[in-house]
Amino acid sequence: MRFFILLFSVITLVSCKVKNEVIRFQDELEFGGYCPDDGTCTFSVLSQKVLKVKKDNLGAIYPAIAEGNKIVLKFEYSRNEKPNVADASYKEQVFIELSVDQLEIETEVLKQVNILFARLCYCKGQTGYYRVRTGKLAIKKLLGETYNISLKFEVTEVPQVVTQIEQIFSLSS
Template sequence: MKYAKIAIILILLITSCTAKKITEFENGIISFRNCPDGGMCNVEQIRDSQISLQEDTTGQMYPKIDKSNTYHLYKLTFTKEVKEDVMDAEYQEVIYFQIEKSKTFRKLNNKALDRAKVIYGRQCHCPGETGFEAILSGSLLFETFRQVTEIHLEIKPDTLPVEMNKALTKVTFHD
């Protein structure tokens, strides 16, 4: 009887520590692997939203985010650390994709990435190497289990250079 009480106390202590670790991370990020050196990576969920790629009057592509009853939008961002005293030194890469709210698992490869509307964007002062494009080469694995979402993403843009071509992240999104 005495050993049973000690075992129960130990189990409660172990499970309470594990549950606490998941919610203590800033922005809900548990881990983010393959973030390029010299910058910060982030992932966020834009609830009840979907994305499309539009073309402006100059022929440049840009993402358009709309409200949705069907999808949640996900945004992975790599922001490079730059010198503060250098003008126009900002550098950011962003990858968007959308997943149906009802899905807890999605695995897509190459042209099937269009079902998730995977879009890559590069924003920097690098003439001819900025903009947005649809991604139809790579892979996406999305899985949610017990409030933890795991994302494995690998992209191969056709026209734009990329530093964050792989992302492996575990995150918990708070309502």
């Protein structure tokens, strides 16, 4: 049964292509936080978007990024694949939805912030999307449209590699 759930999740992720336009990808700012040595990390800012949390017919949640009036930050860690090993891909993602008029925030009450963590791998019974409820989020304005985000978090449902994100990002084009 778990195999069919995993198979359904993978097929859904691969076949459902949400039309999402990345307004700005942070090429001009290097990824500044912890990234495990065995992979690569990316960080992107999606302006004029919202993060909707949907449920599939099995009750599992998944993100849908749609047009809106907020900002969605997306962090992704992809482990380097081992050659000649089937089903060796491993990826973690973090989605954070922010209100444009409340970009500066500091809270340990993550239930008030829309944050999703994804563990995507061939990890029987330990893959999928999960709400982030435990941790600390701080976003501080630096200069102009430049901000610093610091997120330390824990997901209790599944093991995780990445437990913190530190990044400087810009909202200007």
